[in-house]
Amino acid sequence: MGEANRQINEYLNRFSDAVSYQDGKSLSRLLSVSSDSASLLSLADALNIFQDANRVIRQSEKHSQYTDILVPIFRALQSYRLRNLVESYIAFERASNAFIQEFRNWDSAWALEALYVIAYEIRILAERADVELASFGKTPEKLKGAGSFLMKVFGVLAGKGPKRVGALYVTCQLFKIYFKLGTVHLCRSVIRSIETARIFDFEEFPVRDKVTYMYYTGRLEVYNENFPAADHKLSYALTHCSERKEENIRMILKYLIPVKLSIGILPRDSLLRKFNLNEYRDVVLALRRGDLRLLRHALQEHEDRFLRSGVYLVLEKLELQVYQRLIKKIYIIQKQKDPNKAHQIKLDVIVKVLKWLQIDMDIDEVECIMSILIYKNLVKGYFAHKSKVAVLSKQDPFPRLNGKPVSS
Amino acid sequence: MYQKHQIVDPHQAHTPYHSPKRAAMSWNMPGENHSSKENGLVTDANYIHNQQVEMTLRNDQNGINAASGASTSNSGATITTQGYSGYAVYPNTDSYGYTSTAYAGYYNGYQQQPNQYQQQPNQYQQQSSQYQQQYSQYQQQSNQYQQQSNQSYAHVGAYQNTGAQYEPLSSFQNTGSYAGPASYSSTYYNPGDYQTSGSYTSGTYASQTNLWQGQPYAAYNSEPYPNYTPDSNSSYSSTPSVATNHYQQHYKQWEDYYRQSQTEVSCAPGTEKLSSFSASSLSSSVPNANSGYIPSNNQMPVAYTPSWRPESGSSELTSLQPVTSSGSNAESYRIHGDSVIQNDPRNSLQMQVPNISGTVPTYESFQNKQNSTFSQDATTLYTSYQVHASSQPASQPLESLDARRVNKMQIPNNPRIASNLPLSVPKADKDNSMIGATAKPAYIGVSVQKPNEKVLTHDASDSMLKPGMFPKSLRGYVERALARCRDDRQIAACQVLMKEIITEATADGTLYTKDWDTEPILPLPSVDTVNKETAQLSILTSMMPGTKKSPTRRAKSRWEPIMDVSLAETSANRSERTPKYGGWNKQFTDRKIENKEDNLGNQLSSADPKVFSKNLTRPSKRQRLGDDLNALNDMDDSSDSDVEQSLTKYSATAVTLADSSEEKKRRENRSKRFEKKHGNRAQDIKLKANNVGSGSLYARRASALILSRNVEESGSRAVEDIDWDALTVKGSCQEIEKRYLRLTSAPDPATVRPEEVLEKALLMVQNSQKNYLYKCDQLKSIRQDLTVQHIRNELTVKVYEMHARLAMEVGDLPEFNQCQSQLKALYAEGIRGCNMEFAAYNLLCVILHSNNNREILSAMSRLSVDARKDEAVKHALSVHAAVTSGNYVTFFRLYKTAPNNSTFFMDLHVEKMRYSAVKCMCRSYRPTVPISYIAQILGFVNALPTTEASDHKEVDGGEECVDWLKAHGACLTSDNYGEVLLDTKASVPSLYMPEPEDAVAHGDASLAVNDFLTRSLA
Structure with a gap:
């Protein structure tokens, strides 16, 4: 007492x-x-x-x-x-x-x-x-x-x-x-x-408040799919965040990576491993390889997580970039075979490639995808409907995004 | 006006209205004595007066009015005076035969009203079983009243039961102090007085007043309370000894009382008899009335249902009224019975029966004797009956007995309702309400239409709803609310609440315009401890078989830690209770003193409007008592809001009741709870409309009531345990086709279709060839009937699904959204239907129309694993993918293969998709794209609902496509073979999205009437 x-x-x-x-x-x-x-x-x-x-x-x-x-x-x-x-x-x-x-x-x-x-x-x-x-x-x-x-x-x-x-x-x-x-x-x-x-x-x-603030406002920008702004805010948070706060860095990266991906910047695999962001590894790999199947698989596998954190829609849109990568690969291969005809990509070829990836798409769909790629400036060139051939520009047929989001 | 009158009446107006000599005096007296509480009473008295007037005049309600009104008013004044100053006035009033009866009613009303008021506060604090609570409140009130004032006694008298109890108290009579007993008797007598008018009352009252003032409260307490408790409900307070055993005795006592009242001349009896006699003598009508009552009662039993409807005629009305009156009476009955029951759980049922029977006989005797015996308990009832009776003479005792029984049966329900109604009454129609309480039945016929009647109802919270008084829907509303109550307390609280609501509505003038059917029922208030006690005491309508049934007897709810009153209650419980009661008595004594002081002070003090608000906001705090009292006083002075005042009064009284810190605490909690709920009540709950089976309307209600009663009996039901299903009633309409009309009143079971018929109706709509407008109308009416009957099953889902699909087909998005949201809730309840189909619709809706990423995310994350496997959902997800990537080819393929009605949603997106597709093509294709390809890719070919021969389709699609492209500014060329081509390069700068032709200023084309009509009429 x-x-x-x-x-x-x-x-x-x-x-x-x-x-x-x-x-x-x-x-x-x-x-x-x-x-x-x-x-x-x-x-x-x-x-x-x-x-x-x-x-x-x-x-x-x-x-x-x-x-x-x-x-x-x-x-x-x-x-x-x-x-x-x-x-x-x-x-x-x-x-x-x-x-x-x-x-x-x-x-x-x-x-x-x-x-x-x-x-x-x-x-x-x-x-x-x-x-x-x-x-x-x-x-x-x-x-x-x-x-x-x-x-x-x-x-x-x-x-x-x-x-x-x-x-x-x-x-x-x-x-x-x-x-x-x-x-x-x-x-x-x-x-x-x-x-x-x-x-x-x-x-x-105070710095700590600024970082937190930037992190949250950056997340809001992700929801709005305003990638440049999100990139700016999240990058600010990342650069000002104390290095010792790994968990905080991880949280920032969780949003920053999808944002960076959608503006064409891929993280190193070591980074993903260091911060245990394994769910992104397949996504990044798919982007590197142009492996559409892998992307879809990765999205499906981590769907719940992505939906909860709110980046699913962002990642979903990476598909076009994977197509771009895929076409680019075809282009490179064709170039190795026959440099003169490399810039002409037949739809049949693409359909066949997709089949290898076990993705079943008919020619109309592929034509549509090509059309969209050209429209979105992921591929430079034009599409000739009559001959079902995509004619790529001879100069820089696959422009890099370089920090800009895919135009809509 | 009424309010004003009422308010004014007590102090100011009374004199004018009742000009009568004593009236003013008496008023003042009461005001002084009773101050706040009394004021409430006074107001009631006024109401009563008004009612009386109404009774007589029917129309004079407002005016308090007119000559007859004047007479009545006078009588009322006298009455009031009686209550207040002395009954001496009564004799005078007695001369007014009507008034006498009316008075009885009034008194009842008075008592009831005050009770109600108190209850109201209580309700605010708690909301709970209305009637029982009321009773209990009454009792409490009575106690309080006793403490506080003579009026209270008068009220107590209303309590009749107590009076009966008091009888044993004969001591009252004996005790010169009468104040207590006298008051009781007087109160009882009052009823008698009313009927008889009151020499009695006058005498008693006077004595009471004197006693009150003169005699110490202690005397009151000691005598009346103990007596009270034992007699009335052992539970009450009657502390100790008596309480437990006495119930049976009580019954007997009651009978005795009745008899005693007659025989035991001393105070009450004599007065009663005198009053009754005098009344009878004064107004032959009174006796007649009694007889009439009986008949009315008989009628009542005979035609339960009819009674409700004013149309049925006077008889019905009377019947209803009787019910109501009986309700008040019933209350008394219940009180007796309850008390008995409560007291003697063992016997309760038996006792009840005997009691009933006994009471009935007593009633008969009473009737025979003219109220004298009844005067106490029955008096009020009887008085009311008498009043009614006056309208309708001759009656047969036996029938009356039956009727009474019936009434009893019904009463529980009705009283509650009535009580509720009364609540509303006070505001606008206090006058009428007064009438309603007592005279309602008889009056109803006469004055039903008047709002004042409602006031009466207030008074006679128990008193039935006057059929005419309130809109059916309101009655239904009240019923529903009451039926939810499981406890006496709840009922009482609920009643208070209802009163409040109704008063509000009347004050607003929305009483008749409000859609009571859709008005959410307030959450049940928790009952105060006081209420608890009272509740125990209160008459659990339990008497009826319902109690036996009482399926819902529950363990004590959190709210009611004290005890569950169950038939099976053990004597031990009783004994436990009794001590409490003893405590109460003490409290009462204290309170009495306080009240006196306060009252005096209040009388002096002028009204402070602020006080009201305070009181209102914190009805439960005891510290506020003073304020409340002031408020009450204010009430008298300021005629602003009778309701508020009354409420405050009640609260004050209620507050006073709760003495023990424990109780205070509990009460506070409850009141808080209540306040909260109160605030939210409007949004809280959708009302279930209750449809009563055509034939069995009453039976159903009765059963519902019984159920609720049972619940009540069970002691305490937590609010959350409300048995909503008890409210569900069945429609009886056999018409398959029914137009939709937005309900503006309680649904009439006769126009509501039962489930079987609704099924047929749905089938009829399904097979109907008529246009959407017709089907929509029919479906809406089906939906309404379902809602009203609270049917939520596969049929409901079917109806909504069908309506949603039809709405989709014609693009009636608002209707679709309604259905969709309902369906979501229904599916969530686990009712099976086309869950997946509608999940897909929902998804599509979000994807294609809301275009909010967060919404899409949440909609997608909500999908279950099973849902993802569903074709329709898969389709929707694919659509989502196609839209986000801009894949028009996939989109239009999905468009063509859309399951169910998904096409509809995609339809809304087609234009957008085509435009962006063409834009995309113009950018990426060189040099040209054949139209045929575009038409095929963009779904022009198959998407068209062309009725032409299939071989023309292609062409038509192409033409359509050309038209569309031209409309969007595309440049077309043709090649050597005559094939139309899209010149992509030329088209890039010229493409544009044309303004939609059917654009409307408000942005929703589907709301454009003409367009809508052409589409849906097609």
């Missing part, structure tokens, strides 16, 4: 001290409910033993001014310890609300770190609470609630002054929530304020 009381008092003192000394770091440590840190866990135990913590808070004047924060925080810690995550989330949100009120009144941005912790905790707790809710057969709604709470936090930060650099962190937490919830369209408003508001200078934000 005495020990419990001591621990509670210690926590309270540390809290008050952190606030009065404007020590954001130690304050943030006191707030990270889900960190499972030893001190917080033992505090939670102490709280469960010593039931009258609220009275302790109210007794002391220096603590009682933060009653609104401390009481729910204790509650959240207790509930978290008891694995009652919904309760914990609710209490924590209450504490966060009170904290935001205080935060507003602090002129300097010393507490940003604590605010980061709050934004992070609220998301993590909400996610866990939703899992708990779902296991009870109830509607998981806490993450959504966390989203709207963070929007409020964003509003607190998105103003002039030193606190604005914290806005991007909150934005990233919001992205995480929205992507998880599948309500990606909600990102738009936040992005707009980040990218258009003059108070924000993007380079001013």
Whole structure:
């Protein structure tokens, strides 16, 4: 009992001290409910033993001014310890609300770190609470609630002054929530304020937030099939991402590779192996070889994964590039045989090649494919319908994409 | 107006309306005494008055009105005064024969109304079994009332049961303090008074008032409560001793009470008798009325169904009314019965039966005696009956008995409904509502049309719906809502809610315009602990066989930790309960005091509109009590929103009820829950329309009610355990063909086709040669009937699938989307149909029309492994591949081989595909492309639905292709052999996409009427 009381008092003192000394770091440590840190866990135990913590808070004047924060925080810690995550989330949100009120009144941005912790905790707790809710057969709604709470936090930060650099962190937490919830369209408003508001200078934000931000906005561009923009954002994220964060790099590459593929840039196999992106290896190989069958097979094999990550449609469109590669191979072979007639490719030949690949296409379809290749500028030349021959340009018949997407 | 009147009435208007001497006085008195709660009562009284007026005048409702109204109003005033100041007034009022009866009704209404109000708050907090709750509430209220005011007692009187219980209390009579007992008796008497009018009441009331004011609440508490509890429902509070054993006794007691009331002159009896007598004497009509009632009752039983419809005539109306009234009565019955049941679970069934029988006899006797005996329990009912009776004299006791029984049976259902209706009434038609409660039946015939009646219904929450009062659909709505209730509490809460809703609707003026059929039923409110207790007490309509059936008795729901009231409940439970009740008594005493104080303060204080809102928003918080009271007071003062006020009142009362911190807590939770639901209610649930079998309409309803009752009995049903199916009713229409009309009221079972007929109808549509418009109309009506009957099976799927296909064929995308979304839900329920076919449609729809990558991704990732093997789905996926790669050859091949109706979706994409194909060809082909090839590749040949001979097809396709190319700006040449060629190079810059000819400003060509008609009429 005495020990419990001591621990509670210690926590309270540390809290008050952190606030009065404007020590954001130690304050943030006191707030990270889900960190499972030893001190917080033992505090939670102490709280469960010593039931009258609220009275302790109210007794002391220096603590009682933060009653609104401390009481729910204790509650959240207790509930978290008891694995009652919904309760914990609710209490924590209450504490966060009170904290935001205080935060507003602090002129300097010393507490940003604590605010980061709050934004992070609220998301993590909400996610866990939703899992708990779902296991009870109830509607998981806490993450959504966390989203709207963070929007409020964003509003607190998105103003002039030193606190604005914290806005991007909150934005990233919001992205995480929205992507998880599948309500990606909600990102738009936040992005707009980040990218258009003059108070924000993007380079001013912390690197880690910039990387995260670029990663998510890059993913959005992938959805929109805006490959140049996606390439730019994801490449930014990749180059600024800490080399030690391999998992993060992998996540970025997961989207960057398809984007690069669709603009004609193939990764080295070692890269794929290094980051364990094996699902792309066959795809890349198919592109190299012009092996249509392999591409289709790879797509089918990893269909679920690609569909979930949202790159399926992107990869699907690589088919034309594989055709291009295939035609190019034919062209090269023909050139070796008879350089003079190499630029004339008969449809029959292509049909035969496809048959070797065990792909059954008739001449009309192949004609159509050739027509599309020419139309999309993957093959230079023209098609003579009468003779069923594709006549390739003598100069650079297979233009490289060179970082530009296949024209539509 | 009504609201205003009502509001005003209590304090201000009463005097004017009831100008009568005492009226003002009395009003003030009550207002003072009862302040908020009383106000509610007062308002009720006003309503009652109005009702009475309606009764008499029918039309005067609004006016409170007119001469007759005046008379009635006077009477009402007197009545109110009675309730408030003293019954002395009653005698005066007695002279108004009508009024007397009306009063009874009114009183009932009063009591009920107050109850309702309280209930409403409760409902807000909880929503639950309406009637039982009401009863319980009533009881509670009564308790509260007692505590709070005489009026409450009067209300209590409404509780009759309690009164009966009180009888044992004879102490009341004995105790000079009467206040408690007197009040009870008075209340009981009130009914009697109503009927009889009330010398009784006046006397009793006066005594009550005096007592109230003078006597300490404690006295009240001690006497009335204990008595109450034991008598009324052991469960109540009646703490201790009595409660458990007494049920049976209670029954007897009741009978005794009735008799006692007659015999036990002391206070109540005498008053009752006097009142009744006086009433009878005053108005011969009263006795007649009684007799009439009986007949009405008889009629009721005879024609359950008819009663509903006002058309049936006065008799029917009366029957209905009786039902309603009986509902109130029934409530009392139920209360008795319930109490009995509850008290004596063992006996419950038996007891019930005996009780019923006993009650019936008593009723008879009552009738014979003229309400006196009944006055207490039956009084209200009887009064109402009498009122009715007044309209219809002569009745046969036996029949009446039967009728009563029947009523009882029906009552549960009806009362609920009625109660619901009453809710609505208060707003617009408080006056009428009042009438409705008591006099409704009789009045109905007269004043059915008036909104005021609704008010009556409020009063007599129990009181049946007045057939005329509310639209059928509303009734259906209420029924549905009530039928969902499994508990007394739920019912009570539900009733409160219904009232609220109806009041709102009336206030909005949407009562008659609202589509109640489609109005979502509110989620059941959780019942407050109070309600729980009351519920236990409350009459579980359980008396009926239904209880036996009660299939749904469930384990305690989370919400109702206390206990499940089941027939099989053990005495132990009872004993447990009793202590609680004891606790209640204490609470009550406290509350009484508080209430008094508050009331006084309130009286003084002027209305604060804000308070209302507060109260409304937080009805459950006890701290708000003061506010609530103020609000109540305000009610009187401000005539703004009666409903709100009433609600607040109720809430206040409800709040007061819950004392123990435990209960508070629970209540808070519930109320929160409720609030939430309340907010969402509109969106929450689709109403199931209930279609009642033509012949067995009532039976069905009754059964549904019984079911619900059973549920109620079972004690506590969690909201989530609602038995929706209990609401499902069957249509009886045998017509195969039926035009679609958007429902604007509750579906009439007579016009709803049962499943067998719907099957035939579907077949008929299938084989029909008529155009799409006709078929669409027919299918929509089929769909409607299915929805209304809550049929969700293969037939439903078939109908939707067929409609979806037809819609596709004519390009009716909106209709298709409706069907598609329904089908998705149906398939998700595991009902088999052409799942794959429609999965493919869905896919195509997304691929070809939404063009949103995320949607496509999610649609594709949702496909199961099985689905991917399906031909149609495969086809759709191939289409997707062809479209993304721009492979026009594949696309048009797939177009030609499209399974089912997939062609339709592809149709919508053909133009786009052709255009991009031609563009592509112009870029890649040199120098020319023969048209014949293009026509073949781009599906001009076979895609055309040409009816010409097959050998012309090619040519036609080519011509079509030429036309199409020309329309899109292509340059055509011809070679030496006369073959038309596409000059690709020349065409590159000149190609364009012509504006679609059928473009419409709103972007959806299918909405262009002419075009649509020509297509679909073809």
